[in-house]
Amino acid sequence: MRPDKPISALQFNVYRNYRTVHGVRIALAFVLTFLLVRLMEIPEGSWPLITLVVVMGPISFWGNVFPRAIQRIGGTIYGLISGLIALKLELISLPTMLLWCAAIMFISGFLTLGKQPYMALLIGITLAVICGGIPGDMTTALWRGGDVILGSLLALLFTSIWPQKAYTHWRIQLSDLLLETSRVYHAGFSPNLVEKPRLTRPLQRLLSNVIKMRALIEPSCKETRTPRSVFEAIQTLNRNLVCTLELQLNAWWASRQSHLIMLNALALRRTQQMTENTLRALSRAIVEGNTDKIGANTEELVEITRELRQLIAESDSDELVETPIHGYVWLSLEMVRQLERLSELIRLALRK
Numbered sequence: 001m002r003p004d005k006p007i008s009a010l011q012f013n014v015y016r017n018y019r020t021v022h023g024v025r026i027a028l029a030f031v032l033t034f035l036l037v038r039l040m041e042i043p044e045g046s047w048p049l050i051t052l053v054v055v056m057g058p059i060s061f062w063g064n065v066f067p068r069a070i071q072r073i074g075g076t077i078y079g080l081i082s083g084l085i086a087l088k089l090e091l092i093s094l095p096t097m098l099l100w101c102a103a104i105m106f107i108s109g110f111l112t113l114g115k116q117p118y119m120a121l122l123i124g125i126t127l128a129v130i131c132g133g134i135p136g137d138m139t140t141a142l143w144r145g146g147d148v149i150l151g152s153l154l155a156l157l158f159t160s161i162w163p164q165k166a167y168t169h170w171r172i173q174l175s176d177l178l179l180e181t182s183r184v185y186h187a188g189f190s191p192n193l194v195e196k197p198r199l200t201r202p203l204q205r206l207l208s209n210v211i212k213m214r215a216l217i218e219p220s221c222k223e224t225r226t227p228r229s230v231f232e233a234i235q236t237l238n239r240n241l242v243c244t245l246e247l248q249l250n251a252w253w254a255s256r257q258s259h260l261i262m263l264n265a266l267a268l269r270r271t272q273q274m275t276e277n278t279l280r281a282l283s284r285a286i287v288e289g290n291t292d293k294i295g296a297n298t299e300e301l302v303e304i305t306r307e308l309r310q311l312i313a314e315s316d317s318d319e320l321v322e323t324p325i326h327g328y329v330w331l332s333l334e335m336v337r338q339l340e341r342l343s344e345l346i347r348l349a350l351r352k
Helices: 009-016 018-040 046-056 062-092 094-112 117-131 138-160 166-188 200-224 228-252 256-263 266-288 292-314 319-349
Strands: none
Touching (some): 009 018, 009 166, 018 046, 018 138, 046 062, 046 138, 062 200, 166 200, 166 266, 228 319, 256 319, 266 319
16 A cells, blocks of 8 residues: 555545444445355354454454454464364374374464464364364364355455555544644643643543554554554654643743743744644645655754754743743753654655
8 A cells, every 4th residue: 555645535534434334344244244155055154254253353454354364264274284183083092182182282372472372372263163073073174164264265355345444544543643732732832821721631632542543553564564663653752742742831831920931932932833833734744645844844843943942041030930941942842853753754654
């Protein structure tokens, strides 16, 4: 997929209601699979339906469903072979069959804590399903294994029809997060306010949304082949931006005297306007896939950084007033640095 492809209005509507779309997809897939099983009179026909729901149900993103289905197919094949061997050994010697099953389950349990736990778990589950049948009944065992593979392939087929991309979800949520951050920023530093606004809940909601985005990192990496480090760095910067914003608000409203001094500082007001504009520009760039305007904002932020450093050097206020002013200016410099870094990382994430 193209990481820089613009998100259309239709995609916005679909992804905003992804839970409804996911439910409709599973319902249609289940009904069509059921009709296929009945019309073809497939033995052990419940297994394709069970597998379909297990593979598609918990997750709806292509970046998650594809590796999950592949692991299920691989685990089923290995478990099927192990189960057939166990059924054959049972006809020869029950103790030998039990030793074989114990060895396979040990391997399954050992690998479950490794890099591909789902595949390892399916080895043990498939072995249990096959061994639970009639001793020596190879036909039923083969049908059960084949049905599970059929269900996984059908899950891949239905998911591949206009699939939902975790990367698109990630872009929409990141755009919403930056836009909401700019709104909270505007509400907290509005010159029309005479007292500190109550923004505890909006800040907590921002942090909560940042945490929720982490679930989209892994499938987004698989869909775009973008290094995980890029998504992790953006995730870290998002969290730091919210924390810096909260500290800025505390410094901005620390005392009435320092607040009035900062309110009349043109450099600080210009910094606030530029910071808010940069957050909104980043929000639009993520949706549109165009990072050209980000560069202009970055250049202005660099100029503002020089003004802020000069403001610190020229400050001659008394200590009680100077401390919150210096703290706020330093936090403003830190936010400028974070926005510059975030702009660079978004360019990497939206690379062609």
